Amino acid sequence: MAVLSATEVEQRPTHPPKNKARWTASEEASGLALISPTLLYAVALLFLPILIVVAYSFWTQDYLTIDRTFTLQNYKTALGEPIYQDLLVRSLVISLVVSVVTVTLSYPIAWFISFHGGVHKNLWLFLITVPCWTSYLLRVMSWKVILGYGGVMNTGLLSIGIIDKPLTSLLYNSNAVVITLVHSWAAFAILPIFVSLEKVDRSLIEAAHDLGDNKLMSFLRVTLPLSLPGVISAFLIVMIPTVGDYVTPKLVGGKDGVMIATAIQAQFGKGANWPLGAALSVTTMVIVSAMAGIAVLALKLLVRMAK
Amino acid sequence: MPETPMITIEAVNKFYGIYKALDDVSLDIAAGEFFSLLGPSGCGKTTLLRSIAGFDTPSTGDIRIDGQSVIGTPPNRRPTNMVFQNYAIFPHLDVEENVAYGLKRLKLDASGERRRVGAALDQVRLGHLGKRRAHELSGGQRQRVALARALVMRPKVLLLDEPLSALDKKLREEMQVELRSLQKAVGITFILVTHDQYEALALSDRIAVMFGGRIAQVATPKEIYQRPTTRQIADFLGGMNFMKARITGETATRLSVETPRFGGVTLDKPLGFNARNGTATIGIRPERLRVLWDDAKADFELAGRVVDRHYFGEITHLIVDVPGMEQPLSVSETNNFGADDIPVGDAVRLAYDPDALVALSD
Ligand SMILES: Nc1ncnc2c1ncn2[C@@H]1O[C@H](COP(=O)(O)OP(=O)(O)O)[C@@H](O)[C@H]1O
Numbered sequence: 001m002a003v004l005s006a007t008e009v010e011q012r013p014t015h016p017p018k019n020k021a022r023w024t025a026s027e028e029a030s031g032l033a034l035i036s037p038t039l040l041y042a043v044a045l046l047f048l049p050i051l052i053v054v055a056y057s058f059w060t061q062d063y064l065t066i067d068r069t070f071t072l073q074n075y076k077t078a079l080g081e082p083i084y085q086d087l088l089v090r091s092l093v094i095s096l097v098v099s100v101v102t103v104t105l106s107y108p109i110a111w112f113i114s115f116h117g118g119v120h121k122n123l124w125l126f127l128i129t130v131p132c133w134t135s136y137l138l139r140v141m142s143w144k145v146i147l148g149y150g151g152v153m154n155t156g157l158l159s160i161g162i163i164d165k166p167l168t169s170l171l172y173n174s175n176a177v178v179i180t181l182v183h184s185w186a187a188f189a190i191l192p193i194f195v196s197l198e199k200v201d202r203s204l205i206e207a208a209h210d211l212g213d214n215k216l217m218s219f220l221r222v223t224l225p226l227s228l229p230g231v232i233s234a235f236l237i238v239m240i241p242t243v244g245d246y247v248t249p250k251l252v253g254g255k256d257g258v259m260i261a262t263a264i265q266a267q268f269g270k271g272a273n274w275p276l277g278a279a280l281s282v283t284t285m286v287i288v289s290a291m292a293g294i295a296v297l298a299l300k301l302l303v304r305m306a307k
Numbered sequence: 308m309p310e311t312p313m314i315t316i317e318a319v320n321k322f323y324g325i326y327k328a329l330d331d332v333s334l335d336i337a338a339g340e341f342f343s344l345l346g347p348s349g350c351g352k353t354t355l356l357r358s359i360a361g362f363d364t365p366s367t368g369d370i371r372i373d374g375q376s377v378i379g380t381p382p383n384r385r386p387t388n389m390v391f392q393n394y395a396i397f398p399h400l401d402v403e404e405n406v407a408y409g410l411k412r413l414k415l416d417a418s419g420e421r422r423r424v425g426a427a428l429d430q431v432r433l434g435h436l437g438k439r440r441a442h443e444l445s446g447g448q449r450q451r452v453a454l455a456r457a458l459v460m461r462p463k464v465l466l467l468d469e470p471l472s473a474l475d476k477k478l479r480e481e482m483q484v485e486l487r488s489l490q491k492a493v494g495i496t497f498i499l500v501t502h503d504q505y506e507a508l509a510l511s512d513r514i515a516v517m518f519g520g521r522i523a524q525v526a527t528p529k530e531i532y533q534r535p536t537t538r539q540i541a542d543f544l545g546g547m548n549f550m551k552a553r554i555t556g557e558t559a560t561r562l563s564v565e566t567p568r569f570g571g572v573t574l575d576k577p578l579g580f581n582a583r584n585g586t587a588t589i590g591i592r593p594e595r596l597r598v599l600w601d602d603a604k605a606d607f608e609l610a611g612r613v614v615d616r617h618y619f620g621e622i623t624h625l626i627v628d629v630p631g632m633e634q635p636l637s638v639s640e641t642n643n644f645g646a647d648d649i650p651v652g653d654a655v656r657l658a659y660d661p662d663a664l665v666a667l668s669d
């Protein structure tokens with residue numbers, strides 16, 4: 001019953017041939033030329049400091065003098081000392097928990113705004129950015145007020161009679177760090193997820209319904225996979241900076257919530273061991289990059305399985 | 308229609324706020340029929356199609372599919388499938404996965420599913436492109452994927468929203484032929500939405516012409532073209548010469564009129580005809596007027612002067628001013644005898660058949 005003709009079946013999308021001679025006249029070249037001042041500036045300010053840090057991590061410090069002979073001793077300490085291992089693992093676990101919780105909480109919000117925001121989408125987005133208008137420090141401090149011994153949470157729970165004396169377990173531990181970080185980063189997770197949901201063609205969702213899916217199935221089979229780029233960027237945007245967060249653990253983390261950044265800061269400050277601090281930084285960077293890669297792959301795998 | 312219709316639309320109204328997108332629409336569509344909804348952009352065709360599919364809900368009225376009211380039934384539980392105007396091919400799936408999308412729910416075994424997908428792809432001649440992604444397909448190929456994806460579900464009714472309007476003219480004409488034979492082959496009801504009158508005329512068993520949310524006429528392509536009931540329909544479908552005529556007699560089905568230059572004629576009275584001040588609008592298609600060459604004679608003749616000429620390849624449109632008529636006549640003549648060489652300003656004689664005249668409601 002083959003009734004459709006094959007005349008145009010063989011057409012393939014054609015790619016313009018690459019022509020090296022005319023590269024200088026191409027859009028790519030003029031684009032690079034346009035961004036070059038900013039690019040040079042960014043490269044100078046991003047890669048030079050990183051290079052310096054990497055260089056330091058292979059040197060040794062003796063009080064105020066730097067010994068520039070190559071050594072791996074700093075990395076042995078960074079990876080071998082139990083205290084640094086613990087801090088590193090705790091930082092990674094906290095940042096992973098923070099990014100999973102943030103993305104999980106942000107997705108429904110982004111979804112709601114994108115699909116049910118109606119004509120007020122922009123207003124909703126605007127409201128979400130409002131907390132970011134105050135300083136990061138103030139937002140962290142406000143959680144101290146909420147979670148503290150005489151804080152909003154404890155007085156609230158006391159007055160409705162759920163507890164009979166204030167809880168001390170709310171503040172100065174890793175939970176407090178997670179709660180504070182999730183709140184700080186939510187807006188940065190909602191926006192990329194929202195953008196990728198906005199790009200999902202609504203007729204694709206209708207097609208899924210037309211082909212028999214109910215609302216849940218069309219979400220799992222169409223909306224979620226197509227919004228995955230937003231989920232991945234949200235995940236990375238939250239995870240990468242939180243590993244090295246310094247302010248939040250310092251203010252609400254207590255002894256139990258110390259993270260690797262505190263140890264690094266100590267080496268550059270009181271410890272006066274810049275090379276060890278540098279080695280800790282580089283180790284953290286490498287591990288975070290690896291974890292980010294693994295997380296991205298895992299997410300993609302998960303979606304492929306759902307299909 | 309003796310058996311129960313496949314689709315019954317009964318007094319459907321659809322409001323968007325105070326705007327009435329569908330105005331008292333009633334229709335019966337038979338099983339196995341190729342039915343077209345034809346009308347200008349914004350007349351409510353898509354709204355009606357989406358109401359049948361379940362994406363829009365009528366404000367009032369009833370829609371029955373195969374005897375069952377489907378008001379309140381979501382699209383995923385209606386025996387209809389749709390070919391979307393932009394094709395809506397899932398970009399994260401390849402061609403085979405797109406076609407298999409709706410089958411997943413049926414929990415067929417792997418080989419059964421593969422066989423059905425393969426058969427559907429063969430039906431639209433895409434068997435060799437199963438592993439391609441949407442962005443690697445041309446417009447015509449996407450359209451075939453959308454068709455296969457809907458047909459593989461074996462719906463009772465296939466709904467097509469302007470499926471060919473994104474294709475270039477040559478491909479569109481090819482696909483029209485193929486769509487028609489595909490419908491013959493699968494034998495299910497097709498409902499096609501289009502704003503292209505030639506497409507509707509070429510494909511359909513019957514056509515519903517819509518204007519402003521209302522159905523103006525439902526008939527076979529030939530009837531719609533030859534016996535349009537209103538001036539608007541006649542104008543939308545291919546153009547027509549109009550003139551005012553004085554009514555001299557009227558029965559239940561017939562109308563006698565005295566025309567300015569076509570003499571006295573008795574015509575079929577269109578449905579819902581209302582005389583205004585004792586006059587009626589009479590029309591004649593441009594191709595029903597022929598140029599009389601040299602001293603050829605005809606039973607019914609008109610004399611006039613060519614005031615303009617438009618060349619269209621196989622035909623030429625002559626604009627002929629006939630003394631005593633309000634507006635010049637448009638004449639569509641083949642170029643076989645040299646109509647494209649008649650100089651503007653020349654006198655011509657035209658032949659016509661009084662049977663070609665139709666009475667129209669305004
Ligand atoms: N969701 C909607 N909200 C408001 N008006 C709408 C909506 N959908 C369609 N309309 C209006 O209804 C009319 C009919 O639309 P549509 O059925 O898409 O026309 P067609 O398919 O014949 O071009 C149009 O004037 C359109 O602006």
Ligand SMILES: [Mg+2]
Pocket residue numbers: 352353
């Ligand atoms: Mg439309």
